[in-house]
Amino acid sequence: MKTCYIFGAAPTPEVSWIHVAPDEEDAVICADGGYQLARRAGIKPDWLVGDFDSNRETVDFDQVIRVKPEKDDTDIYLAVSHGRKLGYTRFVIYGALGGRFDHSIANVQMLKGMIKEGIQITLLDAQNEVTAMMDTSIEIPKSDFRYFSLFSLTEVCEGVTIKGGAYPLTDYTLTSDFPLGVSNEVAEEKAAVSVKKGILLVIRSKDAHPNEKSSI
């Protein structure tokens, strides 16, 4: 499915985990200072979006379109809005987690707002893959993201069912004020997660050191 890749400005010391090979139909947008991240990852962006308050380097290619920022919108939000205008409904965002926690939370709230409008966004960093789902089912394959955790982004999520996980659930009501769904693992080839009503935050993650058992 055609995808819009966005690069944000969150600190990303190491970039070897970034594997983006955009197709003809894909787009790459840098949100302001995210241009440095894209460049370090060897990716040539199609667009630059932002108010450029944190992008002080000279931009060294031609296809730059600067977008005048609306007041109140974050740079990543502006980048997603621009991608939507280009016709994209599926986004993968790098450089959106880590560093200032307000930025990370802003991006989670953006996921919640966008999924209501049919826009699927995934935030990726070296240890985490963060996305939202609403009134649907997904499969989670076994992978090097060892854990998956589910959180209700609405006051409650009704009819939460987990099959093929180490901790199965059936038709459970998950609330947003008690972290019950942390550190599940795929027990078989894949797990299946579904939610009947509400918006679930789905976080797949791994420990910094693969042999270390998780603990929080």
Added chain:
Amino acid sequence: MKTCYIFGAAPTPEVSWIHVAPDEEDAVICADGGYQLARRAGIKPDWLVGDFDSNRETVDFDQVIRVKPEKDDTDIYLAVSHGRKLGYTRFVIYGALGGRFDHSIANVQMLKGMIKEGIQITLLDAQNEVTAMMDTSIEIPKSDFRYFSLFSLTEVCEGVTIKGGAYPLTDYTLTSDFPLGVSNEVAEEKAAVSVKKGILLVIRSKDAHPNEKSSI
């Protein structure tokens, strides 16, 4: 006010920002692998709580009480529960942000649940101070935490008012699906934030490099 300090196991490469000098009436609890963080910060804990799946070092002092973990509770949640049993209603938690994002989100959901029960929790790391407020007013002094950001943890927060901030608000309804309240700054000596109905997440933060202007 007497305070319970908790140390969690999130990655904290640098500890010079941790300044804890517990009084007689305070308590220090390590949540499992958080013991290593406390030790690196030069703090002697009163209690160790957790299932000790990530604390492989030999504990080198006497006052250890191991608490059998309840299924479904995270180590930090167990530590807070233990502190509540000791009579504490105010908690400051180190090592609760960074690394695995599911851990960070679990801690934010814990803040939301706890503030409903009158328990005030603050999560601290080098760049961020994260807390929740409900149906109340707070003052935010000018400090090296340059920014403050507000997010609704309930579907909406009603009657949100910001005075003395670069972006003032009056009786505003903030929703949890659009990140409007990001990167405000204290414009005068202090700012005042109040919310009439709902639970606000308040994040004070600073950039990794103080001279860098914020951008997201």
